[in-house]
Amino acid sequence: MASTTTSSTTSSAATPNGTDPLTAGLTATSDATKSLKYADIGINLSDPIFRGVHHGKRAHEDDLVHVVERAVQAGVRKMMVTGSDLGESEKAVRLAEEYPGLCYATVGVHPCSAHSFDTYKDGPDALLQRLRELAQRSRDAGTATAFGEIGLDYDRLYLCDKETQLKYFRAQLDLAIELQMPLFLHSRAAADDFEALLKEKLGGEMERLPMKGVVHSFTGTMEEMQRIVALGFDVGINGCSLKTEENVAVVREVPLERIQIETDGPWCEMRPSHAGSKFLANAPTLPKAVKKEKWTKEFMVKGRNEPCAISNVAYAVAGIKGLRVEEVCEAAWNNSIRMFGLGETAS
Template sequence: MIDTHSHIYLPDFDEDRAEIVANAQKAGVQKILMPNIDGQSVRSVISVEEEFPGYCYAMMGLHPTSVKGDYLEQLANVEYWLRQQDFLAIGEIGIDLYWDKTWEREQREVFRTQLNWAKKMGKPVVIHVRDAFEAVFQELDKVHDGSLKGVFHSFSGNKSQARRAVEYQGFMLGINGIVTFKNSNLDKVLTEMGPEKLMIETDAPYLAPVPYRGKRNQPAFIKHTLEKLAAIFDMTPREMDELTTRNAAQLFGLDVQ
């Protein structure tokens, strides 16, 4: 298993990070991929990658909910770090209109800018979208030419949004604990489109799967998402593991056993 989206560099894990990583390894997680949030989280995400080399991988990007009045300064900081070292991907980026629509224009600009960086650098993108699928699709349409690839992280959209998302060549859906929630209806959405373009993630410390819902999430819990997906598609957990791991390895250019 590869946890394709985890924030184990956040302060939530400062007291027991090594134990959390050991738990993940014990549970069969081969790699943990960590998207950046903004300028405040950069050094943490890099330091965790350095602490667990070849196991934890840093990405670089500006999260949409961090797009405020200082967004140009924040963008410049991301660009600076992208020049300093090689990151696995550009992320997490996107548009989030759930909490606040005040900065929609700026969020669109920041998203588009980072998509163009990804194209130039040949890096995959990790897209955060909440109450903003139409806006995300509009911005993707402006820049997508077949050279972009990436994942719609924490996917929880409807059937038409799922279909449209994977119509972008090279794009997949990141599935986490939401699929185990009783009223998410995500199982019905996924059943219609098939398992071929899926990857698994935790979004730790958020969105812990059943039976840990409401608790601090961690990469070791990803097996519950895997097992739920396997049940949805009438596959064995091993078959689902092989499929989702292969998808993640191909998208992010990872070597896996």
């Protein structure tokens, strides 16, 4: 979920409209990464922290272009920029327009922001119509590739109550079905209601939305994962999916043909304390990270997860499954392209 804090700063170094960033100086240079390519299917790239604004205060220069450069140099070829409410969805679409062929948007309202339907100045129906127009227009333009981030989050009911979440999850599922857009889904501590709503809205065999979707940042139990896969959904893995030994055991059993990988930056970084970190012995070294007060353009910022760190996720999944990282990357890439398109054709 992206922050709802806004920034008026616009990167002056953004790739111009119509220019493919992969041929505009943002070219992978490391021999170690040339054979691997990644689709980061969940990155909150519109968050102000990628513009140098931390907790509402400017800490350093806008460095989005350097974040993007590091991502491409690490082998990231596609990024799905997460929309968490109307404003963030609009910003995600603008980034997709600024970085054509590299960035793609999702459009939707996160469960923790579902109250925004009831507080919208023209009412909930008007907000749904705005989402419909944005999703349809950007889908047709090739800049939006999924409807989301939508779902349920019962871990944070202090942000939005259960009834409101359920009401607008239903409404947004109807909208995604109408637009025939694959789903970018969120589920926390709500598996029973989450699965019941998917079955209710999509039909027993999910025939109302053949492209289905992905349950991103998955942290559920083995049984929840197996039920999600049985419903035809993919499972999104990031650092938060690899915190505990139970998480590792679940990831080990996710079918390779149903795995997609992501960073969910600026959050969900893999830390040394995570159970999955012991599988990173062969992972490439990430760029140096410094405190935000010591920022320079060539360094990452401590505590701010970046898309270039997706290599850690891929190497951890490979180690957990006892596979070569090339196998994991190829499978995850093809799964993402098959579901979301991203301007490519899956092999």
